[in-house]
Amino acid sequence: MKKKIRQERELEIIEGFYQLAKEIGLENASIAKIGKHLDIPPSLIMHYFPNKDLLIKGLIGYILEHYQLIYEPIIKHLNVSHKLDVHVLVERLFSREWNLLFDDGVFYSCYAMIFREPSIRAAYKDLHLTLRKTLEDILNQDTTFAQQDTRQLAEQIYVVVEGAYYYLAMIDDENEYGEKLQYFKKQVLGLLQEAFNA
């Protein structure tokens, strides 16, 4: 049971790091500030994460895990039985409820690191492949879709979802936001119906 304290402290530190990065930006979240935020000395952080790179890797692991944890079940629990309700699927893909639990700023700050850190790139890719695979499995449960190239379909759906989130993040106005969202939902619906009628 020696691992317990270590495990808890590591998680506490990473969560504090994430929370602080959310507030002041990843680039401003120094070890000293994380320490102050958690009311522990910086040296204790370095005890568990011997250098900052490891701490950042830890944060990214945490973020990707949580991204998957809140995103996957939303589309996983569709209760498919031969026939899939495509409208429900689309609604869930674009449901923003989980966005309240997840900070896009930290996510994209970390994403920007994929360009100079192969291990981070691999971790991000892994997440995105998993999400696609989940959707593919769901489509395959419907007898009609199962006859199609569901892997390609899942890919095409997600590229719209991800492009949409990327773009929607720039929009402040609520009405405009809603309008664009409608566009993108219709677009995904189009992909699904096209495959359905093929």
Add this chain to the structure above:
Amino acid sequence: MKKKIRQERELEIIEGFYQLAKEIGLENASIAKIGKHLDIPPSLIMHYFPNKDLLIKGLIGYILEHYQLIYEPIIKHLNVSHKLDVHVLVERLFSREWNLLFDDGVFYSCYAMIFREPSIRAAYKDLHLTLRKTLEDILNQDTTFAQQDTRQLAEQIYVVVEGAYYYLAMIDDENEYGEKLQYFKKQVLGLLQEAFNA
């Protein structure tokens, strides 16, 4: 003609900043390092950009301007005359030639700032609106497309293009990259043909 020196120096500094950020990452490109890279004292940088925020704003302006400068003409010079060659359009939207001139790492690092800087968010939005508008204008030149909702179509096309670039950045393997690219081209082609036959 006193403005000349100032103009040139400011541009030189921002270009040096961009170049260095490309090499070592935006978060590591300090004023001292930019100075060393350009062989000028840090104080000269501060003479033209009184604080680092202004320097970053300058960099973002530079990036967005160049993004537009290399992206826009690629689709603008389609030579539309009533009939638009959709295949050429798709090829150009996904042509990676300009990507050699443009660093995605710096672009996304700056993008991540939209979440905590309204002025940066506005600048990014402005760029994306302009690109969409250009495409819309091109579609409108074709008599068939002009009867459709070209604004929505342009939006839907770009959301795929942007989602595709976001996703493709994670892929190292050349073959896999090419395969996915095919998917996304087909997807945009689908949108165009669907509108064409409506």
Add this chain to the structure above:
DNA sequence: ATATTTATTGAATGTTCATTCAATATTAAG
């Protein structure tokens, strides 16, 4: 109960950071 390992503390390290300042060189204006 003692020994050993791990957790935690707080002070100190040298380095790098953005920024300031006064001094000098260059340029443009009168």
Add this chain to the structure above:
DNA sequence: CTTAATATTGAATGAACATTCAATAAATAT
């Protein structure tokens, strides 16, 4: 040619940075 404005330099600032270390406290193993 003189003056005023701008450009450039180099040295100096204190604050913040990641990291180290020795000392103490707590937990676990023998």
